[in-house]
Amino acid sequence: MAKYLLCFTVNGEYHELYIKPKRLLVEVLRDDLGLTGTKRACNTGACAACTVLLNGASVKSCSVLALQADGAEILTVEGLADGARLSPLQRSFLDHGAYQCGFCTPGMLVSAQALLDENPKPTREEIREGIQGNICRCTGYNSIIRAVEAVAKGKYKEKG
């Protein structure tokens, strides 16, 4: 089966690669680009651990054909930090213990970032709605919500 050209930008870096059309965005990010921060968990669009931003909108990368991202800008969890400096959300997650096993964390961070990009001052209810699609099986939701809330309240304005 023929391979097709995919051109896209991931975390600010431009990539061109040839792929089979059946490949999913999560597979290309992890297996071809080595960006394994994005997790592949349920693989059926149910858990959102694979959430990335596609042109600024959160999507489940297990449920998007990679070729559909042609020309797009992708942001994965690796793109949140500025070099070694963690993003405000990442620092808040650390401070609030907003993770346990950590498997849902990349998806949570990216979903929360999408929420804050769109609505920098979400209410608690809006935060809950913003991460509603992301499943955490350690039931750490409360600390995750507190972590996002702290950023929304401006407690992480200074770069760490």
Next chain:
Amino acid sequence: MIRDFVYLRADTLKETLDILEQCKDDSKIICGGQSLLILMRQGLVSPRYLIDIKHLEELDYIKFSSQEGLKIGAITTHRTLEKSALIKKRYPVLVDMEKNLASVQTRNWGTIGGNLAHGDPTGDPGPVFIALNAIVKTANKERERTLPLEEFFIDFFETALEENELLIEIQIPVVPPKTAVAYEKFNIIKNDQGIVSVAASMTADDSGIKCKDARIVLGAAAPVPKRAKAAEQMLRGQKLNERLLDQAAEKASKEAEPVADVHASEDYRKFLVKALTKKMVMRSWEQAKRLT
């Protein structure tokens, strides 16, 4: 494991319809793919040609006029509908519906046309749009046609689309005055598929005392979104009271043809239809009778 396919990206409607005509025997349209990719991964659907219309910008629009009503291009995402100020003002029930449809991620990529063309009887848009009297417009290489959304759904995951046809637009004709629509689904996990859902559209007469028209649509309670026509008929021309509401809700539950699955038995679904019908008729009626 997804089987290999030939990927064909179409950037205009004409190109899409040409490709569809050529490949109709063994092709599928993909737009958001939020349902299709799950079926392909399970090996339930394995087309030889996959025609990608995600970038078909000419089908990405929301238009409204007071003469013609609402027109939504098929590739409009759920999230665009949810966020539209126009939809919020004129069709608030669609915003309610979208906010409870799957996750933000799915709504960001999944499209209204894809949802309807998937033909899943548990889908949320079907019942709501049928309550709103929606019409769908389809096209093939030769012609366009329109049909009521109610007639678009044929059976489980089966629609009236011919193999060379594309769903291009969803229309909501002008809504009669003093009409309100309510929709709710019952589920265990918020934003999951409905175990049962009900949409009701109630139109009050000029005085706001009697029901002039009623449309009740049941979701996940039959192979397709189903009108509860006998229940509607019981309400038309009547003053609403508790007893009549109970009788109409009972009638709607008799009209339902649910199947049992892992989520609920047939009897439980019928019970849910009764409860939700009463609730949705009351909710839409309370709004409708106050409208000017």
